[in-house]
Amino acid sequence: MRQINQIVEEMKAGAFRELLRDIYVDEGVIGYQEERYVRALGEYVKIFGEQEVEIYSAPGRSEVGGNHTDHQHGMVLATSINLDAIAIVNKNEDSSVNIYSDGYGMIELCADELEKRPEEESTSAGLIRGVLAGLSERGYKVGGFNAYVTSDVLNGAGMSSSAAFETIIGTIISGLYNDMVISMVEIAQVGQYAENVYFGKPCGLMDQTACAVGGLIHIDFADPAKPIVEKVNVDFEEHKYSLCIVDTKGSHHDLTDDYAKIPEEMKLVAEFFGKEFLREVPKADFYANIAALREKTGDRPVLRALHFFEDNDRVADQVNALNNGDFEGFLKMIKQSGDSSFKYLQNIYTNKDVQNQSMSIALAVSEMTLKDHGVCRVHGGGFAGTIQAFVQNDFVETYRAALDAVFGEGACHVLKVRKYGGMKVM
Incomplete structure (x- = not known):
């Protein structure tokens, strides 16, 4: 001391x-x-x-x-x-x-x-x-x-x-x-x-x-x-990309139930197969039983399970892409993961407050602004909070200005890997 x-x-x-x-x-x-x-x-x-x-x-x-x-x-x-x-x-x-x-x-x-x-x-x-x-x-x-x-x-x-x-x-x-x-x-x-x-x-x-x-x-x-x-081991600077996190100023307050429903519904699908967690369920068995699952659990648990199987496989593919120097392939999978979260996992906004969709707005503005200069996705648990973008270094200030214009000065944070x-x- x-x-x-x-x-x-x-x-x-x-x-x-x-x-x-x-x-x-x-x-x-x-x-x-x-x-x-x-x-x-x-x-x-x-x-x-x-x-x-x-x-x-x-x-x-x-x-x-x-x-x-x-x-x-x-x-x-x-x-x-x-x-x-x-x-x-x-x-x-x-x-x-x-x-x-x-x-x-x-x-x-x-x-x-x-x-x-x-x-x-x-x-x-x-x-x-x-x-x-x-x-x-x-x-x-x-x-x-x-x-x-x-x-x-x-x-x-x-x-x-x-x-x-x-x-x-x-x-x-x-x-x-x-x-x-x-x-x-x-x-x-x-x-x-x-x-x-x-x-x-x-x-x-x-x-x-x-x-x-x-x-x-x-x-x-x-x-x-x-x-x-x-x-x-990957150096984002070597690929001339920055990691940007955009704070949409949405709070996680009162969202515990929304978060809890995700593992709860995924486990309903696992239980259909006599398992506790989806990782224990063969992916092929899941796809072969979607009709029966819909009847047993309802549709949202099925969609959320579908997201799990695809996004889990995508992680291994992302690691392989980075280890092989395929940064473009890695970026493509970032976008795929974000699309899956929005369409299947459904954690971009709470259905208890459909008029408050700050993350949806952030993703839409990001895609319209970035075009071929980067990709974006939900960041973290979802429902409120932040989105993530990988942005070409020479386009960062353009991206920052566009997102700050919507969510306020300082909303876009350009970060480093520690x-x-x-x-x-x-």
């Missing part, structure tokens, strides 16, 4: 620029990150006083392939991005966990009291308690700490701000109490446990794994207890 005033002086003098460049990739954001870290350190002092501290980071993520495939034990392609949550942290000895989350205020709980509390469902306190409980159940040491957390991962916008938060809590416990020996895959699994059990939101493991592990990764969840994680997941910065 290091004294805050010393870190601030060195940060202002530029001593950490190479470290920040390594983490955040983009030279254009280094000044912003220096100011952000100094501000966070100052806020910690205001709340907890001048202390020796450590600094932790956990990134947001961008889903690149496999939309809603993970909760059916399928495959995904995902990447960490250079937006993150950072935490200024000091270990304490009284088992109290005191986390001041920027914009949300103080959260207090005891590391010795980790039973689920129904009143904490859908709260940050539930996520924190769930992560600590999950790590404790796995035999790891947990304890108290003070932390100031701030995040520039867009909240409610499909970049997994909650998974970044779960990851940073798990990484703090790994660093403070377990010598950083907890694997990032385990931290991801514990994050999913916290979100499923303590927060009360059904989700797969993709968000947490992408945030925790870092880099562009291919994940196979055939056995969720032991997901197979493979790094995919190679680190959850980490101790210093």
